[in-house]
Amino acid sequence: xxxxxxxxxxxxxxxxxxxxxxxxxxxxxxxxxxxxxxxxxxxxxxxxxxxxxxxxxxxxxxxxxxxxxxxxxxxxxxxxxxxxxxxxxxxxxxxxxxxxxxxxxxxxxxxxxxxxxxxxxxxxxxxxxxxxxxxxxxxxxxxxxxxxxxxxxxxxxxxxxxxxxxxxxxxxxxxxxxxxxxxxxxxxxxxxxxxxxxxxxxxxxxxxxxxxxxxxxxxxxxxxxxxxxxxxxxxxxxxxxxxxxxxxxxxxxxxxxxxxxxxxxxxxxxxxxx
Amino acid sequence: xxxxxxxxxxxxxxxxxxxxxxxxxxxxxxxxxxxxxxxxxxxxxxxxxxxxxxxxxxxxxxxxxxxxxxxxxxxxxxxxxxxxxxxxxxxxxxxxxxxxxxxxxxxxxxxxxxxxxxxxxxxxxxxxxxxxxxxxxxxxxxxxxxxxxxxxxxxxxxxxxxxxxxxxxxxxxxxxxxxxxxxxxxxxxxxxxxxxxxxxxxxxxxxxxxxxxxxxxxxxxxxxxxxxxxxxxxxxxxxxxxxxxxxxxxxxxxxxxxxxxxxxxxxxxxxxxxxxxxxxxxxxxxxxxxxxxxxxxxxxxxxxxxxxxxxxxxxxxxxxxxxxxxxxxxxxxxxxxxxxxxx
Numbered sequence: 001x002x003x004x005x006x007x008x009x010x011x012x013x014x015x016x017x018x019x020x021x022x023x024x025x026x027x028x029x030x031x032x033x034x035x036x037x038x039x040x041x042x043x044x045x046x047x048x049x050x051x052x053x054x055x056x057x058x059x060x061x062x063x064x065x066x067x068x069x070x071x072x073x074x075x076x077x078x079x080x081x082x083x084x085x086x087x088x089x090x091x092x093x094x095x096x097x098x099x100x101x102x103x104x105x106x107x108x109x110x111x112x113x114x115x116x117x118x119x120x121x122x123x124x125x126x127x128x129x130x131x132x133x134x135x136x137x138x139x140x141x142x143x144x145x146x147x148x149x150x151x152x153x154x155x156x157x158x159x160x161x162x163x164x165x166x167x168x169x170x171x172x173x174x175x176x177x178x179x180x181x182x183x184x185x186x187x188x189x190x191x192x193x194x195x196x197x198x199x200x201x202x203x204x205x206x207x208x209x210x211x212x213x214x215x216x217x218x219x220x221x222x223x224x225x226x227x228x229x230x231x232x233x234x235x236x237x238x239x240x241x242x243x244x245x246x247x248x249x250x251x252x253x254x255x256x257x258x259x260x261x262x263x264x265x266x267x268x269x270x271x272x273x274x
Numbered sequence: 275x276x277x278x279x280x281x282x283x284x285x286x287x288x289x290x291x292x293x294x295x296x297x298x299x300x301x302x303x304x305x306x307x308x309x310x311x312x313x314x315x316x317x318x319x320x321x322x323x324x325x326x327x328x329x330x331x332x333x334x335x336x337x338x339x340x341x342x343x344x345x346x347x348x349x350x351x352x353x354x355x356x357x358x359x360x361x362x363x364x365x366x367x368x369x370x371x372x373x374x375x376x377x378x379x380x381x382x383x384x385x386x387x388x389x390x391x392x393x394x395x396x397x398x399x400x401x402x403x404x405x406x407x408x409x410x411x412x413x414x415x416x417x418x419x420x421x422x423x424x425x426x427x428x429x430x431x432x433x434x435x436x437x438x439x440x441x442x443x444x445x446x447x448x449x450x451x452x453x454x455x456x457x458x459x460x461x462x463x464x465x466x467x468x469x470x471x472x473x474x475x476x477x478x479x480x481x482x483x484x485x486x487x488x489x490x491x492x493x494x495x496x497x498x499x500x501x502x503x504x505x506x507x508x509x510x511x512x513x514x515x516x517x518x519x520x521x522x523x524x525x526x527x528x529x530x531x532x533x534x535x536x537x538x539x540x541x542x543x544x545x546x547x548x549x550x551x552x553x554x555x556x557x558x559x560x561x562x563x564x565x566x567x568x569x570x571x572x573x574x575x576x577x578x579x580x581x582x583x584x585x586x587x588x589x590x591x592x593x594x595x596x597x598x599x600x601x602x603x604x605x606x607x608x609x610x611x612x613x614x615x616x617x
Contacts, residue, residue, distance in 0.1 A: 082504075090499070092554070103510070109490070
């Protein structure tokens with residue numbers, strides 16, 4: 001068995017006005033990877049190609065050395081679980097919502113959930129601390145709680161690979177850290193590979209062991225946070241002046257940006273000194 | 275562990291309640307009419323056999339209407355709940371997509387050109403069905419590209435084609451004789467009065483077969499509650515599911531309109547009420563919508579043929595008025611309840 005769970009080879013895909021080209025990514029088993037990049041860089045397009053929502057023009061995506069295209073939708077859903085950015089589940093009780101993660105395992109003729117389905121759903125709801133909401137409706141939960149329920153639903157699919165599209169956007173720092181801690185725990189304790197699109201560079205640096213920086217539909221850099229989050233890379237891709245320094249607690253690179261006002265003040269000070 | 279089965283117990287309770295209600299409305303419909311027959315007499319008369327006038331009324335007049343009411347009410351309601359699931363839009367009903375418009379146009383065409391005089395009364399349901407099927411085919415082929423259908427554009431296409439069909443029908447009505455006009459209007463308003471027993475049996479069998487068939491799609495329908503893309507993520511082949519469910523729902527509605535005329539509101543209101551009552555899990559929603567659609571239509575028929583007895587009101591009028599009022603009451607009750615819990 002190879003240690004690569006997801007292997008993207010020479011991938012080209014996209015829309016008439018936006019194309020991803022020559023994407024090559026290897027995601028190792030048990031890794032925690034992040035896709036970063038500015039708005040409109042192609043992060044979501046790449047995500048949609050991996051989830052199978054967008055068809056591929058050329059290249060290949062291999063899951064455990066098998067082409068994704070050769071898998072049936074059910075097989076795919078048993079191996080890859082997806083947490084979308086917007087949950088929007090409405091008037092469904094949290095437990096019923098999480099139980100939907102068992103759909104890929106049900107045959108067309110199965111009608112009732114089995115004891116095992118309930119047990120699995122409960123296990124992951126307890127793990128994500130959503131069991132206490134089980135009888136509430138999804139629409140009654142806060143954004144962070146919905147996101148946790150969505151993660152519980154994804155885990156109920158018992159996937160090898162968990163894909164998340166900006167799981168922490170719209171959340172305050174408490175919930176951001178809570179959700180990422182949950183994901184980190186799942187990754188470390190259960191060995192689930194995690195691949196997520198994430199906007200916040202500092203959170204990406206803290207939690208991911210591998211980052212893929214996307215720009216203009218191509219991969220700009222990929223590697224460890226130290227390799228990717230250099231001020232040169234970030235200034236080039238994000239067109240923003242930044243300083244990077246290591247987080248004193250974790251030693252991971254952290255990105256600080258400079259506002260125009262601050263830059264001007266620094267320029268004035270240097271001019272005065274001269 | 276007892277917690278777990280609470281959901282299933284509740285479903286069983288709803289199901290039992292609806293079956294009892296259906297039986298009650300069945301007996302009510304047998305008993306009430308110009309000639310009142312007591313509940314206890316019904317068994318006696320049916321047991322005695324075929325000579326009495328009461329027996330003829332029960333078996334030849336009231337019983338066929340009940341059977342057709344069960345079939346048409348259940349089918350329209352099932353068709354509505356399936357379409358609402360496919361479109362994820364609670365305002366869609368079988369008639370939104372032009373199915374009734376097409377059927378009415380077909381029937382108007384047959385009446386205006388006197389086809390029923392040449393060929394026989396059987397031609398009206400056939401014309402209705404052909405009309406609705408033509409419309410379904412048009413809506414489907416206009417909105418499908420490269421084997422995939424865009425469900426939002428399909429809805430708009432359906433509404434537009436429905437307008438064209440009903441306007442064409444009005445054109446036919448404007449130019450035809452007053453006798454034909456009366457025939458068309460009477461047919462459009464809908465009735466459970468169907469002299470051909472074999473047509474009733476076909477509709478009934480089709481209704482139950484469709485109910486069973488719809489249960490093969492219960493997992494995809496539940497997954498579609500999250501949206502098309504998320505259903506795909508759960509391993510559902512959404513393209514095929516949507517196509518097949520659309521065809522099933524259209525076929526059901528087309529047959530109903532062809533046999534019983536345009537009976538509005540059932541496909542819209544009953545699924546709504548059931549969503550409020552039993553929740554939106556399709557495993558219970560499909561069968562409860564079917565049963566309550568049957569109950570609703572059988573009871574509406576009782577009202578339609580007793581309220582101005584010995585004359586009969588068109589059943590579409592009753593379903594529209596009664597259904598609308600019940601629905602508004604339910605809505606205001608649930609919204610005040612939710613206001614209270616939110617406040």
